Amino acid sequence: MFDKEIVRYLYLLLILTGLNNSVFAQQSTDKYNLFFSYNKESDFIWHKGDKLLMRIDSTALVNDKYPLCIEQSPSIHKFLHASPLLVLFFQDFLIPDDIDNEARFILYAKTKNLATCMLKGIRIGKNEDVIGQDSVMINHEDWSADTLRLSLEKTKRLLVGIFAVGTEDSLKRNDAMEAIQGPAQKLWLDRMEILADGQDISHKFMSTLTCSDKLLDDYITPLDTVDLYQNISISEGKKVVALGESVHGSSTIEYYKYELIKKLILENKCRLVLLESPITYTPYWNLLIQGKLPEEKLRKTIVQWQIMSGNFNGDQMTDFFLWLREFNLKASENDKVYIAGNVDATFPELVFNPLYETICVYHGQLNNQSSTISNESDKDIIYSLMRLLAGKMQAEEALIYMEKNICHLKNVMGSLNYDIFYYTLSRRVFLDTLKTSEQVLRNFQSRDYFMFQNSQWFMQHCLADDCIAAVSAHWGHTDKKNTSNIYPYIYSMGYYFQKYYGDSYFNIGFTVGIGEILSLADSDISQLKYPIDNSLEKGCMEKNFLCFYYYDPKRNSLRMPCRYTGNGYALSEFSYQGDISMRTDAFIFIRESKVSPEQRAVILHKGLKSY
Template identity: 25%
Template sequence: MKKLFILLVLAYFIIFFHIDYARGQTYEDKYNLNFRIVNNIFHGWTFDANNSDIRFNTDTTDINKPIKFLQTERWGFREKMNLNMYSSKNILLPTLSDSLLKVKIFYKSNNIKSGKLFVYSLNKRMEISRTDSICLQNNDNFREDSLEMKSKDTRFLFFRLQVVGIDSTYTENKISKIKTTIPHEFSINRIELEIGRRNVNSLPFEDITALNLDNAKILTLPPDILLTEKQLSRIFGKITALGETVHGSEKIGWATTEIIKSSVLNNHTNLILFEQPLLMMLFFNKYIQGSDAIDDSLIEELAKMIIGEAEPIIELTKWLREYNKTAREKVNLGGMDCQYEKNELALFLKDYLRIINKEAHSSAVDSIISVLDISDVEKIKNMAKTTLHIIEKKRQELTCVLGKDMDFIAFYLNNLIEAEVTNKNSYYERDWRMFKNTSFFTDYLCKPNQTVVISCHFGHANYQNINIPFYKSFGYYMKKKYGNDYVCVAQTVYQDTVKAQVNKELERKMLPLPSSNSLEAVFSKSGVKYGYIDAKEMDEIVKLRMQGSHHISTSEMEKYINPRSQVQGVIFINQ
């Protein structure tokens, strides 16, 4: 009995202090507005993929131990600082009165050419309502600069910090001129938010309340049989994007496969697009059209390149091949993605043409293959122009060999030539490219009575950009062109293992459990194993778990959305 009493007391203290900590967490703690490194990790902020090579450490010149950003030095060379950093999520503010919101930044900098803190005010619809910025100056000592903006209708803030170092100098060397730069340094102590005389940073964090779910509003879906035409009509539009909130989820992957089969059989779907490279998916489409040049083993090998589960897409591809054997109008399977800087011409197109030409023995195809050997990113455009010139010169012969694929390849080449291609990451240009690819395939392949199903990440598919509000999502462009014909349906899962990148390697990881007020947690308590709920039946602001190709912790992966302005509805999986 005494041991039991001690255990109960210990449990009480553990629970008490856990709850007390949760209640006591401030906005400063939640969003790292004081810019501290904790356990050697700088959390709460995201670095742009195209930054110069930058390192950070604790600035020991100040008792508050702020963070200092500076260039990485290698062999005496420092690259010019180009720092772009974002708050990793929209900052949910406490309920504000209609007064001025003051944003203050405490910082110092050295050898900076330009610097700005951009402040974006978002309303409850997650739309940018106001934008302002603070110009940052060189100063050896910490200084304070600020701005004031109206807080009316403000529900979220988003920050972007941009710092550029002064221009480089050149030093004479016996061999050549060597580009060198003097140290560029930027230290930031904190960003402080004030409403009237209230310091928001130190206020207890106020999260949203959990959705009060009415089970009568849920459309229960069968987990083991295909969806009917009536069920699909409740969920789908003419062009439907199934937006997976978590890349690499096995449960979402299999659910997507079964939904697509249902739509092919019961919803006149003749075009399916995946968030995969356009040129890679030429192999898959050729396979489902019945070509013997592409065999099962090649499809299985290519599927392993996909971040996520290979089995669902392999099973779907084989099913579509069988379906097309007797279909009056064959289904097409394509890719909506492209990243030109990865040289997809050499990575995919060269091998594809080699395989097709084993039987065709076309000299025109051989001419293209001979061009596709350049690995230098700077020369990709020249390679594309040469390839396009061959296509224009020998179009008739190539059409006989490649059929519709020739038009797909020419479309890709023209877009590549028009695009800016660099060694840098083009993540935020991808949404525009995805839209152009999807629009092309839809207009080229679909008749008025036919429908399209797209499988991609929810961050792309929804009608706004969830991560960085001033960029446009793929779904934004689709909605603008196709209006009500385009719908996004989010797909969530409560518990699952996922394939994700960890230190550049794909590993299977267990998804951390979501917080108790997230959509996933609310759905898990509904008793419904597999279902759909329309956006109009949800609150104005909800929270859900989002993960891309890289594994991240729970605190960083939950995002706020406004369902009524961003999605048609949500499919949830609890089984």
């Protein structure tokens, strides 16, 4: 069981660092011969994950070319099984205005030991809306052509992708307990024919788009570098204000986001802060900001968190939590701020188990009280719950135990803290239902829907009707449309918020021009290249402000590429290509991103003694 837990966690890390690079990040050069278009004069580059193990299969020519072979990466240790093969390619194609009949995608391929392999097309219409989609499964060990047909009626662009997952390993071992690797998992790809009304459109992908849209000076508000947001305000009537970063790993963006959340708390009655973080930390974090643990515990916890998560913005997070703690200690019971992670995920609980640590806090409080019959009964119940959560967690048994002892536990924890803990534990039980790597992957792909559902639960239980919530995540998650970057999953958390709250959902993007960021995938400090021509960041750089807020109430078109980088960064970064005015209400531009000394120390594994 321990081995399965480690394998599952390592596979989740592979997804976070490998798949995330393709989801939010890089556009690769053709060093792996990714030009597999039939039209030799109009080859294109796929957006892809950089962790793919690819080679040219020179054993036989196919259509006068050597095909591309994508293979399962080998195990990183003899005692661990190799993670299943994960393949993700996608590209956007522009549809000419005079074409509205049918698109055909013809892919010549073969597979070996794959659980899933599909060719999928998604139709994007006016205002970045999804108007249709379809897919065809690819599952044959001999070369064969698979064809996908899609109507082009009212279609402005097509998102086309190839998605594949290998079979689950058998998890068998030899007498020395070394992992016996399963059969090889492979996907061979020849070239792909992309036709619209019989015309080859393989060269009309989105990065060829040239647009005359410009930033309008009337909607630019320079920010005060001393009091950042004194010149701007968020209009009334908003229920959810989202803050989405275009790149992970910028401590400067983190600082700007936390400062805006403080303003929302002080001026807009924001009483719930939702973070793109594992939900299992929620109960413990709330004890920290409620002042029920000493300050040094808060600092240590965030250092542990940032090391395990790869979140190297721990210094900004610490300062923000300390600010929340001070605010809550002065606030009335009905005016306190709550905080929650909204991602169904956890980190290795043998290193730090936040659910267990939360119950330990309550046990310690009971031990410090005078002994009574009621007190001793509460201590026994809390201790029994601790045992269920310790070591190899028995999450489902712990949930049932909480239900049986609800009155005692609410008396000890408080009604709302009990509800938060119970819901969080129920999501932890859900994670235990994900037995295979493919199930973990599917959950990861659909995480935006669950991020929305989890956010909704916290809003319904922690927010008064006249209060608002702030959501901090990647711009891809807060995006109101998000129809181009998480293939084959389409809709973002922001899409669901927009659908549910309408104009009461307000999305603010954060992006940077130049400077440095921390790359989780590479565990390194990366330099951002100068923004590409015609991009949002290039247009912002030309305005010669250190930072500014852009809000256009008329929603004039801003069809231009902008940065879209997740947990990894490459010089050939992936850019969002749609209409920015459709995906966000406003954005904040920061000219230069910097790495703080504390962050630099963490990534170099130094300087942690100060915590």
